[in-house]
Amino acid sequence: MGFFADVIRYLQINGETVLQALLEHIWLALLPVLIAFVLAVPIGWLVVRVKPLSQIILAGSSVMYTIPSLALLLLLPGIIGTSVLDTINVVIALTLYSVALLVRTSADALGSIDDAAVQAAVSMGYGPVRRWFTIDLPLAMPVLLTGLRVATVANVSMVSVAALIGIGGLGQLFTRGFQLGFYAPPIVIGLVLSVLLAVVADLAIVAVQRLATPWTRAGKTA
Amino acid sequence: MSLDYLLNPENWSLANSAGFPQRILEHLAYTGLALALAFAIAFPLGLWIGHTGRGAFLAINIGNAGRALPTLGVLMLALALVGIGLLPVTIALVVLAIPPILASTYAGIRAVPPTVVDAARGIGMTEPQIALRTELPIAAPIVIGGVRNAALQVISTATIAAYVGLGGLGRFLFDGLALRDYSRVVAGAVVLAVLAVVIDLLLAGAQRILVSPGVTGRQARRVTVGSKS
Numbered sequence: 001m002g003f004f005a006d007v008i009r010y011l012q013i014n015g016e017t018v019l020q021a022l023l024e025h026i027w028l029a030l031l032p033v034l035i036a037f038v039l040a041v042p043i044g045w046l047v048v049r050v051k052p053l054s055q056i057i058l059a060g061s062s063v064m065y066t067i068p069s070l071a072l073l074l075l076l077p078g079i080i081g082t083s084v085l086d087t088i089n090v091v092i093a094l095t096l097y098s099v100a101l102l103v104r105t106s107a108d109a110l111g112s113i114d115d116a117a118v119q120a121a122v123s124m125g126y127g128p129v130r131r132w133f134t135i136d137l138p139l140a141m142p143v144l145l146t147g148l149r150v151a152t153v154a155n156v157s158m159v160s161v162a163a164l165i166g167i168g169g170l171g172q173l174f175t176r177g178f179q180l181g182f183y184a185p186p187i188v189i190g191l192v193l194s195v196l197l198a199v200v201a202d203l204a205i206v207a208v209q210r211l212a213t214p215w216t217r218a219g220k221t222a
Numbered sequence: 223m224s225l226d227y228l229l230n231p232e233n234w235s236l237a238n239s240a241g242f243p244q245r246i247l248e249h250l251a252y253t254g255l256a257l258a259l260a261f262a263i264a265f266p267l268g269l270w271i272g273h274t275g276r277g278a279f280l281a282i283n284i285g286n287a288g289r290a291l292p293t294l295g296v297l298m299l300a301l302a303l304v305g306i307g308l309l310p311v312t313i314a315l316v317v318l319a320i321p322p323i324l325a326s327t328y329a330g331i332r333a334v335p336p337t338v339v340d341a342a343r344g345i346g347m348t349e350p351q352i353a354l355r356t357e358l359p360i361a362a363p364i365v366i367g368g369v370r371n372a373a374l375q376v377i378s379t380a381t382i383a384a385y386v387g388l389g390g391l392g393r394f395l396f397d398g399l400a401l402r403d404y405s406r407v408v409a410g411a412v413v414l415a416v417l418a419v420v421i422d423l424l425l426a427g428a429q430r431i432l433v434s435p436g437v438t439g440r441q442a443r444r445v446t447v448g449s450k451s
Contacts (some may be wrong), residue, residue, distance in 0.1 A: 066419050068378025071411035074395060078408055153289050160292035164385060174298045182302040191295040198290035
């Protein structure tokens with residue numbers, strides 16, 4: 001019981017800091033996924049369309065994903081000329097990872113579109129732009145959103161690494177616990193909030209998926 | 223970006239106990255230990271869950287939950303519970319490596335076509351034989367994919383060992399940050415990134431050797447490419 005009392009006392013005293021860390025964690029984790037989603041869909045389209053490019057892009061994205069996050073966080077400042085303590089490094093690093101992950105899924109998603117549906121749209125007189133937004137993109141959505149779930153959850157847990165070099169987010173609660181001589185309450189609060197955030201973000205995407213792709217549900221119940 | 227520290231031959235000397243070769247070995251030792259323990263736990267469990275279909279809920283959810291757990295937090299919690307040393311670092315890395323190995327072993331075994339399993343049962347193979355000689359070889363690419371994934375994550379996270387006073391490549395990162403010696407930070411980050419890519423390539427090579435040529439689909443692909451041109 002003593003431990004729970006400690007956790008509550010910690011929250012009472014440091015509630016504002018904890019809330020700030022949570023909010024910072026949310027935008028540091030989610031902004032890169034949003035940017036990456038917008039970037040990855042056209043790149044995925046290129047991968048499907050231009051065969052010579054696809055090898056290079058897919059190989060490049062898998063090498064990108066191989067680079068350890070702490071290494072990238074520390075190398076980026078030297079490459080783009082920012083300070084190591086700049087939060088922009090975290091956003092760019094996580095965007096690069098998310099793009100690397102999402103390019104593959106968006107290529108899979110766009111490559112798996114049923115050709116019959118596309119041909120039907122063309123024969124009904126859909127132009128390329130209208131066809132892309134009303135046929136191709138919605139049909140690719142289920143796979144795209146599955147990739148987005150993976151990227152989001154991975155990002156939420158990866159942001160904590162940034163605390164090792166002194167940049168915000170819930171990871172700072174871990175380093176705080178470390179500085180206080182392995183004092184467990186902030187560590188546990190950080191862990192619980194981080195996992196909760198990942199779960200909530202994941203469920204939110206599932207909800208979007210259900211709303212945006214009603215036919216996948218219809219198919220299952222029929 | 224200064225590469226002085228990285229290119230200084232003194233830092234590559236085998237005799238230098240704080241040089242790159244020594245730190246790489248330490249890093250690989252932490253990584254190998256954690257991967258071996260995680261594999262010993264997750265692989266048999268994944269095989270059993272995949273073969274029997276029992277506890278699938280467990281395999282799927284450990285896989286998902288594991289992806290959401292921040293390893294830095296797990297490490298700090300382990301440190302708070304068992305004190306400083308190699309044990310808490312190993313615990314944190316094992317916790318990190320179990321989910322991908324468990325989930326991929328389970329998924330690989332489940333993806334084996336039921337007709338193949340039925341055929342194996344039909345010619346009189348016992349259940350362990352079916353699991354090890356029929357399902358495992360077919361699932362091998364996916365299982366090894368999970369191990370590759372786990373290895374990458376462990377290599378990149380083993381840097382935290384240095385944060386709590388142990389060796390490994392993280393030393394260059396944290397010492398460099400503390401001393402405001404960015405050249406040292408860059409050197410550590412570059413060596414770490416190269417090590418991760420090299421290990422991943424080695425495991426990709428191992429995958430080619432370990433997976434039966436009938437399973438990889440390499441031959442099938444070669445045929446389709448040939449017929450297209």
